[in-house]
Amino acid sequence: MAVVVDNAAIQAVQISVWKKAFISLKGAPLIPLFIIVVFILSAILADLITFHDAHKVSLPNRLIPPFWQDGGTFSHPLGTDPLGRDVLTRIIYGTRVSVIIAGAALTIGGGFGTLVGLTAGFYGGKVDTLLMRLADITLAFPLILFAILLVMVIGPSMMNVIVAISLVLWARYARVIRGEVLGLMQRDFIARARVSGASDWRIMMRHLLPNVMPTLIVLLTLQVGWVIIVEASLSFLGAGIPPPTPAWGSMLADGREYVSTAWWVTTAPGIAIMLVVLAFNLSGDWLRERLDPKQRSI
C-alpha cells in the first residue's frame, strides 16, 4: 500500500513538473525560440539537408539570381555567389561556424569569467581588487582591434577567433558574477556552510554557483548574438574564418564588390545573421524577465 502511495506521489510531482514547464513557456517568444532551434538543427544536420557542395567552385553557374527572378532556378533557390557556389547551402553550413564559435567562446570565456567572479567575490580584499582591475583593463580593450592583431600574427583560423573573443569576454562575466556573489556572501547560508566545515571550493561550487546561475544564463543568452556579430565582423575584414569555409561574415565580404549587380549574395547571409541575433536577444530579454527580476530595468 505504501508503495502505491509513493508512486502516486511521484507521478503527481512529475505531472506538476511538466505542467510547470508548460506554464513557464506561456508568454515565451515562440518565433525566436523556433529560429534558435532551426539554427542549431541546421548546424547539426547540414550534410543531410543540403544538395550542393558548399565549397565546389563552378564558374559557369556564377551569380545565378534567386528562383523568383529572371534566370533563377529552383536548384539554387537563393542563387549562387561570384564563384558559382549555392548561397542557401553556404548559409546552412555557415550556421556551423556560428554555433561552434559562439558555443566555444561562451564556454571558455563565460566559464573562466564565472570562476574569476566567484573567486573575487568570495575572497574579497586584495584578491578582489587585483582581479577586478584586471577585468577593467580587459574591458578597456577594443576587441575587434585585438583580434585583428592576433590573426595577423598567428594567421586566420577558427581557433584564433575563439581565443581572441574568449580573452576579452571573460571580464564581463567576472564583473557581473562578482557583484552577485558580494551580495550572497552576506547571507546566512554561506556562514552556515562554513560552520559545517565546507571547503572554499565547495562553498563556491555548491552554494554560490547555483545562486548566480540565473544571471549567468541570461548573460550567456544575451551574448550569443554579440559573439555572432563579432565573428561576422572579423570574417568580413578577412581576419576571421579563412576561405573557403562558409561563414556568414565572409559571405558578406565575398558579395561586397557585387552589391550593385547581385544583391542576393549579401542580402541572404545578412538576413540570416539578423534573424539569429534577434532571436537570441529577444529570448535573452524574456529569460531576464523570468529569471532575474532585479535586472529588469537594465
Place this chain on the structure above:
Amino acid sequence: MQRYIIRRAGEAALALFVLSIIIFLMVRLTGDPALLMLPPDAGIEALEDLQRAMGTDKPLVVQYGLFINDYAHGSFGDSLRSKTPVSELISDRLPNSIKLIGAAFVIVILISLPLGVLSAVYKGTWIDTLCTGIAVLGQAIPVFWLGMLLIQLFTVKLGWLPSSGMGGLTNYIMPAFSLGFFTVAAITRLLRSSLLEAMDSEYIKLARIKGLTEFKVIWKHALRNSLISVVTLGGIYIAILITLGILVEVVFAWPGMGRLLFQGIVFRDFPVVQAVVMISAAIVITTSLMVDIAYAYLDPRIRLQ
C-alpha cells in the same frame, strides 16, 4: 576627485602598457619580426640587414625600449606595400575617420533623443512599439550589412546618394547613418527605461503640480536626469563608434584609418596593421578616460564612490 582621476588614469596607462606588451610580444614570440616585415620574396641578406637595423639580436627588454621609443616619436616604420612611412599614411587618414565619427555622433544624438523620449512618453502605444522595434533591430543588424542595404536602396535603386569615397555632404549621409545605428539603438533603449524611471519620481510630480507644461516637464526636468545614465556609458559608445567605423569605412570605401587597416590585412602589411591597431586602441582608451573624468567632475556621486 583627485584619487578617482589618479586611479582611472592609472588604469588607462596600464591598459596601454599591456597592449604595447602584447603587440610587442605577439610579434616576437611567433618568430622574428623581420620575417613579418619583409616581403615573401626577400633574400637572406635583406633579412640580416633588417635584423641588424631593427636590433632583434639584442635582449627583449632593450628591444621593447626601442619599440616604445620609436612609437613615442611617431615613427612606425614603413609600409611594405607603398614603401612610405606609416606615420604619413596615418596622418592623411586620421582626420577623415574623425570626421566620419563626428558625423555619426551628430546623427546618434539627432535620432536617439527623440526616439527615446517618444517611446517613454507614449509608453504602450504603437509609437513605443515602433521606437523599441527600431532599437531592437539596430542591435541585431551588423553595421556593414546595413551599409550594403543602404547602398542597394539609395545608390543602386534610387540613385540619390553616392556609395563611396569622400566629397560633398551627401557622401556623409549613408556612412554616418550606418555607423550610428547600433549606438542609436543602445541609447534609445537606455533612455527609454531611465526616462520611465524618472517620470515616476517625486520631482516630476512636483514639477507637474507647479503647473509646468508637459513639454517642459519632459524635456527639461525628466530628460536632464535621465541623460546621466547615457553619459555614464559615453566612453563605451565612443569606443564602439571607433571600432565599428573600421567596418563602415570598408563598405563605403571611406579613406580613413579603418580602410587603411583593411588594406593592411589584405596585403599582410604588418607595420600598417600594428600602428593602426596601437593608435586606435590608444584613442579608444584615452577618450573613455576623458569621458569618465569629465563625468566624475559633473556628478559628485561617482567620484565619492
